[in-house]
Amino acid sequence: MGEADVREAEVVVVGGGNAGYCAAHAAAERGRRVVLLEKAPRAHAGGNSYYTLGSTRLVHDGLDDLIAVLEPDERHARTEVPPYSAAEFLDDLERVTGGRGDKELAEVVVEGSRDAVRWLHSLGLRFRLMYDRQAHVGPDGTFVFWGGSHVSNVDGGPGLMSVHEDIAARLGIEVRYDSAVTGLITEDGAVVGVRMGEEELRAESVVIASGGFEANPQWRQRYLGDGWQNAKVRGTPYNTGDLIHAALEIGADRGGDWSTCHSVPWDASFPENESNRELTNRLSRYGYPLGIVVNRLGQRFFDEGADFRNYTYAKYGKVILEQPGSVAFQVFDAKSRAMLAAYEYEMPGIVPFVADSVEELAAAMDVDVDGFARTVREFNASIDTSRPFDPTIKDGRSATVEPVKSNWASAIEAAPFYAYPVTCGISFTFGGLRGDVDSRVLDQSGDPIPGLFACGETLGGLFSANYPTGAGLIAGMVMGRRAGALA
Incomplete structure (x- = not known):
């Protein structure tokens, strides 16, 4: 290889999703020559980030604090957005992961969340409040937000990746599609480039941002358990764990929980319900707190x-499986x-079962008619009607059957029934490479591997068993930015 080829890049980023682009932007802002390698062809690029709704969880002090990054909206005057503190964010991460997440990593993501959003906004990313999914309208017409994750970027995953590509072009980042990395090049224990089949690309640093192994059915079965090979892949089919494997081969340590993943209630009837770039997140079914699931x-x-x-949504795919x-x-x-x-339940092509009686609905679903009718009857009779129904808070309106429904219990009684x-649907795996708070990949002794960084879903440790909405994109933004600041 000639000298010109050796100096072709100073930083190579592997993976063109949200985290990879954040790393590339941060490195390019420092004047580094950055090449971003994307495994997919141009028409299928964007990683899992393309398939997201764009929900971005961040620390903020309420609407007045957020307004600087939000697109104008006449509804702002009739909107209540509760502040979301760093303590609340950390508590949510601790609670949903059962305390199994990396606490130092969580603190870095949380503390960096507001600045990361403002940084990306300054580069051109546009944000909005999630009126359609995170707010309920009160009797006086006020929009009341709930659930901690209030903000998304404009136009969801496709909009996110389109803006990232525009920023990259403006910063002089070279993006190469159809570029599957097959290995890492090392010299004297340091990573000095990547292999793409017979081709080599040398660099001072390599940032792995190529996702987890959720699109690899063999790895899913091996690490998540038997049956997981049958899960539906929600996002990109290109996240097969190749770079995780390549890093492990040169001595990197495994990080995070390899036995669990982000998996959700996902449409089971639509014929094209895997890696659908047209419908993306519209195949999700997150309305279950308002009804029952049998x-x-x-x-x-x-x-x-x-x-x-x-x-809760990110752990219930496993329960359904x-x-x-x-x-x-x-x-x-x-x-x-x-x-x-409407975004989910009025999706084009969706055909729910509809009936005028519980028994007819059971027959249409092809479930046990007597068992289903008994389930509905016992559920309805056990509801604590002394408490008012309020979807903006955990209202304590419970149904004391087995299993209990702790909040938002409402009788299944008004025809028609649906x-x-x-x-x-599997979104991404929680296990990946072990890294430190600066995104440096660590070896099995806990020492950084010189020249190697990881961010996004490749970086294990933040999540286990469950996940709060919007934490994935913000983690990619914060840790991608940190990787690019050092690479």
């Missing part, structure tokens, strides 16, 4: 009202159906 036996099997769906046939049915009556998000079949 399996093929007509039985409920989890607490639909345990918490706001922001804090464990049911007979790996399928379940979200059930609503006419009242609760009217409250569901049922939406759901299965397990």
Whole structure:
């Protein structure tokens, strides 16, 4: 290889999702020559980030604090956004992961969240309040926000990646598509470049931002357990763990929880319900706190009202996968159906089961009719009607059946009745490479591997078993920026 080739890049970023672009932007702002390598062809680029809704969890002091990064909206004058403190963010991460997450990593992400959003806004990324998914309208017409994650970028995942590409072009970052990295080049224990088949690209630093292994059915079965090979891949089909494997081969340590993942209630009836770039997040089914969920036996099997769906949805895909046939049915009556998000439940091509009686609905779903009717009857009779129904708070309106529904219990009684079949959609894996708070990849002795960084879903340690809405994008923004600041 000639001298010109050796100096072709100072920083190589592997993976063109949100985290990878943040690393590339931060490095380019320092004057580094950056090449970003994307495995997918141009038409399928963007990683998992393309498939997101754009929810971005950050610390803020309320609407007045957020307004500087938000697009103008006449609804702002009729909006209440509760402050979201660093302590609340850290508590949410601690609670949903059962205390198994890396606390130092969590603190860095949380403390850097507000500045990361402002930084990206200064580069051109546009943000909005999530009126359609994170607010309920009160009797006086006021929009009341709930659930901690209030902000998204404009136009969701496609908008996010389009702006990232524009920023990269403006900063002089070279982006190469159809560039699958097959290995890492090392010299004297340091990473000095990457291999792409027979081709080599040398650099001073390599940032791995190529996601987890959720699109690798063999790895899913090996690390998550039998049955996971059948889960539906929500996002990119290109996140197969190749660079995690390459890093482990040169001595990197595994990080985070390799036995759990982000998996959600996902449409089970639409024929093209994997890696769908047209519908992206519209195949998610997150309205379950407003109704009940039953399996093929007509039985409920989890607490639909345990918490706001922001804090439960990422663990319920696994629970559905464990049911007979790996399928379940979200059930609503006419009242609760009217409250569901149109973005998901009025998706083009969706055809729910609809019936005028509970028994007819059971027959349409092909579940045990007597069992389902008994489930609905016992659920309705057990509701604590002394408490008012209020979807903006954990209202304590419970149904004291087994399993209990802790909040938002409302009788399934007003015809017509609706049922939406759901299965397990896998978003990303929680296990990856072990890194420090500056995104440096560590070896098995806990020492940084010179020249190697990781961010985004490749960097393990932040999540385990569960995940709060919007934490993935902000983690990619913060840790990608930190990687690019050193690379």
